[in-house]
Amino acid sequence: MKLTKLSALLLGCFFIANSSQAMDLTVVSWGGAYSKSQINAYHNPYMELNPDINIIHDESSYEAVAKLRAMREAGNLTWDLVDAVPADAIRLCDEGLAMEVDVDEILDPAPDGTPASEDFGASLVSECFIPQIVYSTTFGFRTDVESWNGNEPDDVCDVFDLEAFPGKRSLEKRPINNLEWALLCDGVAKEDIYDVLETEEGQNRALAKLDTIKDEVIWWSAGADTPQWLADGEVVFGSTYNGRFFALIEEAKQPVKILWDAQVFEYDGWIIPTGLPEDRLAAVLDLVRFATDTQRLADQAKYISYGPARTSSNALVGEHATLGIDMGPHMPGHPDNAYNVFFFNYDWWADYRDDLDAKFQAWLAN
Amino acid sequence: MVSVDSIIGRNSLHRKVQRSLRIQKLRALGLIAPLFIFILISFVIPIGDMLFRSIENQLVSEVLPRTTEYLKSEQINEDWEPPNELFWHLYVDLAIATEVKLHTRVGSRLNYEKTGISSLFRKSGRSIKKFGADDYRKALTEQVPELASIDYWELLAEGTKYGYTRDAYNEWKKRLIENDDFSEKTKPSDFLFVVLANDIKSPGATPTQGTIPEEKLLPVISELPEIRFKELFLDTDEDWAEPDVWDTIQLYSPSFTNGYYLNSADFKKGSDGPELRPENERLYALIFSRTLFMSVTITLVCLLLGYPVAYFLANLPMKYANLFLILVLLPFWTSLLVRTSAWKVLLQNEGVINDVLVAIGLIANLERLELINNQTGTIIAMSHILLPFMILPLFSVMKTIHPSYVRAAKSLGATPWTAFRRVYFPQSIPGIGAGSILVFILSIGYYITPELVGGTTGTFISNRIAYHISSSLNWGLGAALGSILLAVVLALYWVYDRVVGIDNVKLG
Numbered sequence: 001m002k003l004t005k006l007s008a009l010l011l012g013c014f015f016i017a018n019s020s021q022a023m024d025l026t027v028v029s030w031g032g033a034y035s036k037s038q039i040n041a042y043h044n045p046y047m048e049l050n051p052d053i054n055i056i057h058d059e060s061s062y063e064a065v066a067k068l069r070a071m072r073e074a075g076n077l078t079w080d081l082v083d084a085v086p087a088d089a090i091r092l093c094d095e096g097l098a099m100e101v102d103v104d105e106i107l108d109p110a111p112d113g114t115p116a117s118e119d120f121g122a123s124l125v126s127e128c129f130i131p132q133i134v135y136s137t138t139f140g141f142r143t144d145v146e147s148w149n150g151n152e153p154d155d156v157c158d159v160f161d162l163e164a165f166p167g168k169r170s171l172e173k174r175p176i177n178n179l180e181w182a183l184l185c186d187g188v189a190k191e192d193i194y195d196v197l198e199t200e201e202g203q204n205r206a207l208a209k210l211d212t213i214k215d216e217v218i219w220w221s222a223g224a225d226t227p228q229w230l231a232d233g234e235v236v237f238g239s240t241y242n243g244r245f246f247a248l249i250e251e252a253k254q255p256v257k258i259l260w261d262a263q264v265f266e267y268d269g270w271i272i273p274t275g276l277p278e279d280r281l282a283a284v285l286d287l288v289r290f291a292t293d294t295q296r297l298a299d300q301a302k303y304i305s306y307g308p309a310r311t312s313s314n315a316l317v318g319e320h321a322t323l324g325i326d327m328g329p330h331m332p333g334h335p336d337n338a339y340n341v342f343f344f345n346y347d348w349w350a351d352y353r354d355d356l357d358a359k360f361q362a363w364l365a366n
Numbered sequence: 367m368v369s370v371d372s373i374i375g376r377n378s379l380h381r382k383v384q385r386s387l388r389i390q391k392l393r394a395l396g397l398i399a400p401l402f403i404f405i406l407i408s409f410v411i412p413i414g415d416m417l418f419r420s421i422e423n424q425l426v427s428e429v430l431p432r433t434t435e436y437l438k439s440e441q442i443n444e445d446w447e448p449p450n451e452l453f454w455h456l457y458v459d460l461a462i463a464t465e466v467k468l469h470t471r472v473g474s475r476l477n478y479e480k481t482g483i484s485s486l487f488r489k490s491g492r493s494i495k496k497f498g499a500d501d502y503r504k505a506l507t508e509q510v511p512e513l514a515s516i517d518y519w520e521l522l523a524e525g526t527k528y529g530y531t532r533d534a535y536n537e538w539k540k541r542l543i544e545n546d547d548f549s550e551k552t553k554p555s556d557f558l559f560v561v562l563a564n565d566i567k568s569p570g571a572t573p574t575q576g577t578i579p580e581e582k583l584l585p586v587i588s589e590l591p592e593i594r595f596k597e598l599f600l601d602t603d604e605d606w607a608e609p610d611v612w613d614t615i616q617l618y619s620p621s622f623t624n625g626y627y628l629n630s631a632d633f634k635k636g637s638d639g640p641e642l643r644p645e646n647e648r649l650y651a652l653i654f655s656r657t658l659f660m661s662v663t664i665t666l667v668c669l670l671l672g673y674p675v676a677y678f679l680a681n682l683p684m685k686y687a688n689l690f691l692i693l694v695l696l697p698f699w700t701s702l703l704v705r706t707s708a709w710k711v712l713l714q715n716e717g718v719i720n721d722v723l724v725a726i727g728l729i730a731n732l733e734r735l736e737l738i739n740n741q742t743g744t745i746i747a748m749s750h751i752l753l754p755f756m757i758l759p760l761f762s763v764m765k766t767i768h769p770s771y772v773r774a775a776k777s778l779g780a781t782p783w784t785a786f787r788r789v790y791f792p793q794s795i796p797g798i799g800a801g802s803i804l805v806f807i808l809s810i811g812y813y814i815t816p817e818l819v820g821g822t823t824g825t826f827i828s829n830r831i832a833y834h835i836s837s838s839l840n841w842g843l844g845a846a847l848g849s850i851l852l853a854v855v856l857a858l859y860w861v862y863d864r865v866v867g868i869d870n871v872k873l874g
Binding site for chain 1: 466467468470471473474477478481482483484485488646647648649652653656714715716739817821822823825830835836837838839840
């Protein structure tokens with residue numbers, strides 16, 4: 001008797017859940033403050049305008065490539081839109097897991113009519129990639145290190161200067177960026193770095209430069225490591241994403257400063273998985289069109305210090321939503337910060353990543 | 367006298383007994399069937415599939431059938447130059463592959479073996495669309511408008527005359543169908559016209575009656591500019607002239623490869639057999655030996671720490687023993703991540719342990735101990751996490767050792783140490799065996815803790831496996847490393863069985 005009541009109840013719930021015509025869209029991103037900024041700037045306003053769409057958040061971007069590949073093999077696609085860095089977008093595109101898109105067709109032009117492809121410009125690094133933001137990987141340092149005698153690093157090569165700036169450093173546990181910085185500080189001109197890095201001698205040269213500080217380096221693999229270590233005093237110097245530093249300095253009020261020299265610009269954006277059924281694809285395209293328009297991209301900068309990928313959004317960047325700080329000077333692309341920048345070379349790394357990673361890991365392990 | 371057998375029939379009784387036994391067996395099988403099927407579906411099949419990937423290599427020959435077929439008979443050395451014909455086959459293969467974006471998959475597959483192939487394929491896939499095939503399409507359809515419809519090609523593909531065209535068309539169609547892109551309205555791709563033109567003008571094809579009005583097409587075809595594939599490919603990327611690239615394609619043409627296993631043993635597949643990698647690329651032998659070393663150390667630490675605790679617990683009265691047992695289990699119920707993070711707080715340079723040592727003056731402030739982000743960190747944190755797996759089997763075995771044995775030994779004149787060594791300890795060995803094998807096998811495949819506290823020298827092979835599965839996407843290499851790990855564990859288990867004897871292992 002009880003059982004029938006229960007099952008009737010369950011059945012009822014099932015029908016109620018199904019009766020509302022809401023469509024669930026699973027949007028995958030990186031989690032943390034970044035996801036929050038997307039929810040505030042894109043998803044919540046979109047759901048207000050479209051009550052029949054319900055956006056579900058998944059924080060699996062970190063392993064998006066592997067998961068999408070597994071989904072294809074299992075023949076069961078459960079994601080609708082995925083936030084990815086260009087390197088992953090290129091991989092997904094190569095594997096046929098991300099859809100090729102024509103940005104002028106699926107995205108809105110700028111308010112002044114500039115087509116999306118021009119507005120996004122250089123950030124369109126792959127046929128499958130729909131850019132959102134520009135961020136940078138750069139260094140931060142503690143401002144209260146006694147042994148530095150009041151000096152502050154102003155050059156990326158100060159990372160390699162253990163005499164003037166002693167103390168532990170944190171670097172990312174992968175070759176990307178580290179090898180470029182090492183060569184730059186070993187006297188290689190910026191424009192020659194990738195040519196040098198293609199050769200065996202160049203690679204050894206970069207690793208030899210890193211050898212000079214290897215004993216003083218703690219290697220991070222999560223973006224939150226460096227800010228945590230800087231706050232704890234575990235390291236005095238470390239690389240991470242500029243948005244993490246912003247949170248550490250402006251929100252957590254830690255005695256840390258950003259060193260913008262030789263910051264590495266990188267984009268982040270959406271990819272649409274291939275193989276979505278038509279109705280879902282239509283819904284996703286509508287969401288993407290909304291989330292990448294000029295105003296929405298500028299809105300995101302209210303919540304996190306990452307720059308909008310559209311040129312037309314830059315003028316609209318205003319103040320932080322809760323802190324009330326003018327966000328412009330905190331953007332990696334602000335003229336005061338972007339005096340010496342690197343552009344992440346995706347094509348090059350797509351080729352050399354596996355090879356150099358093996359060498360880098362062998363170097364680390366020994 | 368009439369025997370009982372003859373009355374009921376010996377055979378029929380025998381059969382009945384047999385039958386009821388069989389039914390019993392089936393019933394027993396039926397009971398374990400759910401578990402068996404569950405294990406089969408959720409464990410054996412996926413793991414088998416994963417291990418299969420460590421030798422599987424069908425992608426290259428499937429996507430580049432003509433190229434790999436041609437390369438089979440080539441002797442590639444440093445002075446070898448790729449012939450024109452090879453580029454023709456490559457063009458057809460790539461043209462089909464680009465339609466469904468398979469060329470980039472082959473590119474990234476081969477890029478694991480030779481750096482640069484990934485972009486070589488990506489670039490070439492883009493540029494072959496500009497090789498001039500559309501001129502062929504325009505010229506041919508102008509003469510024979512039916513060529514623009516897919517039905518006509520279907521008819522062509524049924525004939526046996528133009529073998530190359532037929533095969534290329536069928537493969538192209540098959541790929542599109544796989545991709546759900548094929549319908550009656552599909553337009554024949556540009557490259558097909560080049561292939562057809564080539565078949566028509568090739569000397570072997572005698573103009574006979576067929577579906578194609580060759581006499582109409584031949585003059586047009588001879589007027590069309592010849593596509594110089596080799597030049598065009600080399601213009602796209604000079605790497606196509608490199609014997610190394612072709613050598614790699616040739617080496618990885620077979621459907622099965624030992625390349626992944628060679629890679630995981632720090633070897634490289636070369637045209638003259640396996641060769642050892644240069645010293646700065648050797649990684650896996652080191653990590654495997656490190657994994658074994660740390661697992662053994664962790665097992666020993668757990669045994670040294672766990673044995674006295676288990677002894678203490680086993681000899682307490684039941685009500686106290688339960689209380690202390692909860693203390694042992696309490697951390698066991700805490701999330702693994704929480705415990706590992708707690709160790710980070712304790713062990714780091716500015717952490718609790720170092721602060722205390724500095725405060726009591728044992729070490730100087732500038733000589734803080736490096737307890738984390740190295741092997742020490744991994745061994746400390748993992749020993750703590752795996753300790754309950756040692757204590758519990760030891761405890762349950764020790765519970766069964768009756769105290770009267772030791773008392774008897776003592777009353778016969780043994781010192782406490784002798785009594786322990788000759789009477790108590792041998793009886794606790796099954797617990798040691800069980801605890802050690804549990805801790806060892808758990809630790810050899812550990813992943814999260816070494817990732818968080820291991821730094822660069824304290825990571826396990828499973829961290830590399832995870833990297834290849836989720837980051838580099840080199841699943842073949844990940845699978846090869848995984849199966850080697852499995853083989854190592856099985857081999858150690860066998861050795862263990864020979865030395866200690868698996869019958870000597872007891873969980874209670």
